[in-house]
Amino acid sequence: MSLFTIIILILLLSGLVAFILSLRNRVDWMGDIDKNEHKLYWLYPMVDLLLRKTGLNHYLKQKNRIEEAGKALTGTNKVFNWQRLYWYSKVSLSIIIIYLFLLMAFISGIQGDMHSKLVDGNYLARPNYGDGDQEVHLTVILEAEHEKVTKNGEEAKSFTEDIRLHVKERSHKKEDLEKFFQDSIEYLEIAVLGENESAKAIITDLSFCRNIPGTSILVEWKPEETNLISRDGNVKNEGIPQDGLDTKVNVILSYQEEQRDYTMDFHIMPKQYTQEEELRMRLEEEIITASERSKEEPWFILPEEVDGYRLSWMEASEDRSIILLGLGIFTAALAWIYKDKDLEKKMKLRKNQMLLDYPEIINKFTLLVTAGMTVKQAWTKIAEDYRKRKEEANIDKRYAYEEMLLTIHELSLSADESSAYEAFGRRTGLLSYMKFGTLIAQNLKKGNNQLCELLSKEAAEAFEERKETAKRLGEEAGIKLLGPMIIMLMIIFIIILIPAFMSFAV
Numbered sequence: 138m139s140l141f142t143i144i145i146l147i148l149l150l151s152g153l154v155a156f157i158l159s160l161r162n163r164v165d166w167m168g169d170i171d172k173n174e175h176k177l178y179w180l181y182p183m184v185d186l187l188l189r190k191t192g193l194n195h196y197l198k199q200k201n202r203i204e205e206a207g208k209a210l211t212g213t214n215k216v217f218n219w220q221r222l223y224w225y226s227k228v229s230l231s232i233i234i235i236y237l238f239l240l241m242a243f244i245s246g247i248q249g250d251m252h253s254k255l256v257d258g259n260y261l262a263r264p265n266y267g268d269g270d271q272e273v274h275l276t277v278i279l280e281a282e283h284e285k286v287t288k289n290g291e292e293a294k295s296f297t298e299d300i301r302l303h304v305k306e307r308s309h310k311k312e313d314l315e316k317f318f319q320d321s322i323e324y325l326e327i328a329v330l331g332e333n334e335s336a337k338a339i340i341t342d343l344s345f346c347r348n349i350p351g352t353s354i355l356v357e358w359k360p361e362e363t364n365l366i367s368r369d370g371n372v373k374n375e376g377i378p379q380d381g382l383d384t385k386v387n388v389i390l391s392y393q394e395e396q397r398d399y400t401m402d403f404h405i406m407p408k409q410y411t412q413e414e415e416l417r418m419r420l421e422e423e424i425i426t427a428s429e430r431s432k433e434e435p436w437f438i439l440p441e442e443v444d445g446y447r448l449s450w451m452e453a454s455e456d457r458s459i460i461l462l463g464l465g466i467f468t469a470a471l472a473w474i475y476k477d478k479d480l481e482k483k484m485k486l487r488k489n490q491m492l493l494d495y496p497e498i499i500n501k502f503t504l505l506v507t508a509g510m511t512v513k514q515a516w517t518k519i520a521e522d523y524r525k526r527k528e529e530a531n532i533d534k535r536y537a538y539e540e541m542l543l544t545i546h547e548l549s550l551s552a553d554e555s556s557a558y559e560a561f562g563r564r565t566g567l568l569s570y571m572k573f574g575t576l577i578a579q580n581l582k583k584g585n586n587q588l589c590e591l592l593s594k595e596a597a598e599a600f601e602e603r604k605e606t607a608k609r610l611g612e613e614a615g616i617k618l619l620g621p622m623i624i625m626l627m628i629i630f631i632i633i634l635i636p637a638f639m640s641f642a643v
Contacts, residue, residue, distance in 0.1 A: 238465020
């Protein structure tokens with residue numbers, strides 16, 4: 138097992154141990170978690186344990202941006218639990234992604250170790266009989282002995298080299314070769330027939346294998362009459378006499394430096410090829426032709442198409458544990474950024490919702506104050522009506538009205554009325570609401586008799602701003618739809634153009 142795989146295993150076990158230890162860390166606030174919103178709630182005790190042990194919880198609490206976002210989204214100043222659950226969900230998502238990729242990296246590393254050829258440091262496993270020669274990629278570290286000097290009188294240094302070794306398979310002993318070749322020819326006498334029952338009645342193609350299975354014996358076929366039997370074993374029996382024709386095939390068996398020659402007799406009978414057999418022959422011919430054509434080149438180009446069939450070639454995958462680990466860390470980072478973007482999206486939706494609700498609030502407030510209500514009574518009336526509609530009709534949360542309810546709560550705790558309205562404007566973070574809160578606060582402090590007139594003017598301006606806001610949101614929605622529209626247009630073009638091109642080809 139490589140050092141990198143051992144490190145991954147240690148990390149996996151550490152994560153498992155941390156999870157088991159956290160099972161005893163079940164705290165009271167766990168029971169109040171919305172499990173539909175927090176899918177990874179079962180990891181929160183472990184995250185809580187890790188953050189407390191590492192001290193990161195104190196660092197995360199200092200993120201004022203998250204705290205302010207929590208106050209805005211929850212409509213309350215007590216956002217400790219919300220802030221804690223936000224960080225726990227974010228960290229849990231990153232942990233589960235990294236752990237899954239660590240697990241895949243460990244499995245990939247184990248698979249790579251299982252195919253390792255190096256044993257006990259300096260024993261290189263040689264391929265067994267029939268496995269063929271193999272190439273092994275090794276790294277050798279050359280460490281200089283103490284006080285060793287080079288020819289130039291300089292002190293020798295240690296260095297590392299990458300070496301690719303060509304390892305030959307195990308060889309048979311000389312005394313076993315004759316029996317080895319004899320067994321091979323006996324195998325060929327049966328295997329060469331393919332679907333034919335006898336060498337005296339060859340109807341279908343012969344099976345000219347290029348090597349003896351399970352061995353490294355190479356087989357070369359040399360038909361005496363290539364007009365009857367090709368070098369690939371294809372039987373060309375169209376138009377031959379009904380009683381057939383006799384022919385011979387020379388077989389050359391090669392094993393390392395040794396060779397043996399044999400002759401096989403065949404009687405070819407007339408036969409018609411099926412479509413499947415023709416396709417099989419064409420594939421074999423293409424492979425052999427490609428091999429012969431590029432035998433002096435450093436690469437072997439496999440055919441891509443045979444008789445209208447597209448060929449797909451695949452090779453066994455290698456150890457990609459390091460790539461998987463890097464991909465896991467990258468994905469976790471993307472998930473971490475996504476959580477921030479999701480929070481920003483919620484804040485943007487809150488802002489747009491409050492801008493759309495502002496004209497309605499200012500109009501209601503102006504109407505009630507003009508009707509003779511005090512500022513506090515009008516404020517309470519609007520907020521309580523929203524509370525009743527929310528409880529009875531189960532409407533969605535409206536952040537502006539939630540902030541008004543919070544202001545009522547502050548007033549019930551004997552807070553200064555003018556300060557409470559100004560605090561309302563600051564909490565919203567929007568200029569229009571700040572102006573509204575300041576206008577009311579100044580009226581309470583200075584006794585402005587023109588409050589109704591100012592509110593009416595503000596309501597008119599708010600209505601115009603709402604139209605601009607609705608127009609802007611509509612433009613943004615149009616831009617978002619532009620991407621799917623382009624995709625649909627491309628699909629339509631493909632549907633129209635492909636049949637047109639096909640008709641031209643015909």
